[in-house]
Amino acid sequence: MPRMLRMPGKDVLPPGPKRELVAELYVHCREAGRPPLPQIAALTGTMPNPYEVSRETIRRLLTGTTTSQWVVVDALLRALCQMRNWDPDGRRWPEPDDRYDDDDPTTCREYLRRLWNNDIDGLEPDEAPVAPPAAPAQTASGWGTPSTAVNQAQQAPGGWGGSASSPQVEDPWATGPLPNAPAQPAAYSDEPPF
Template identity: 60%
Template sequence: MPQMLRMPGKDVLPPGPTRTFVAELHVHFREAGRPSLANIAAATGRLASPVPVSRETIRRLLTGQTVSTWAKVDAVLRVLCQLADQDPDRRRWSEPDDRFDEDDPSSCREYLRRLWNDAVDGVEPEEAPAVPPPRPASGGGWGGNPAAAPADDPWAKPQAPAPSKGYSDEPPF
């Protein structure tokens, strides 16, 4: 018997835009009764405007290994909503108590598309690498040697800021 597909743990899919996107897709997957990947794949080919999506692509979407294209994500959403007897264009937050932002009129499709765009765009600012990339071994910019740069070149080496003598009305430029 195949193993039940579950939402990946934080050790497999760390917090961030992709995890948020996959979690929302899992909401619809659960509402549809966790159908088999084969049933979802077959139903994507039978939609009114079919976009065939393979079982492997669906598995990778639900495990966070890909965000695929919007056409495929939308086809999977439409199938999951169809299996759950839901409208993908219904308001996502039907009751004001469902979410802190009761004025969000987004539909399920609009909300998922926003999350998909966030996942496609990638890294959040707080997840950016803290260490700058290493400098090339050849030396200064444009292939030059930093030791050979003129002493009056402000880009040749970092200059220590002038000591502050308090607040100044003068602009910094």
């Protein structure tokens, strides 16, 4: 019977980014039932979107003696997740009854990739930069997208209802004439426009 791999001790793999990466891989390895390396290696070549990884490379990743390319680490993660019937793109810590009250929507793959990047850069988890959230897609209409009438009115001399000699009013609380109304000085009100 092949010898099972164990998480390296702190004397062999000191605390730091590499240990964090190896520890996360071991979480998935334990959940998969500590499968033998040949079984994991065989699965990496037969699963959907295969990327064959040798058992020696898997052993070196799990002992922290190497940092491989992301495609190799990802193949190992996918194989371990498949063995435990888990989606690598699912939430890392799912809530019971599919309730997602937790503030951390990070997936297993995202978290492992962050640890992998930290290991390569030599950063501790609290030092690592976090990617900003993606900006919402801009639509042809809606909030934040000026309409054609607004653009034309703002580009007209004097701005909204002003004349070429009057300054453009940029006060959002200002109440004044409509863009097509005759030019008059803008009146101000303390009442909000809604």
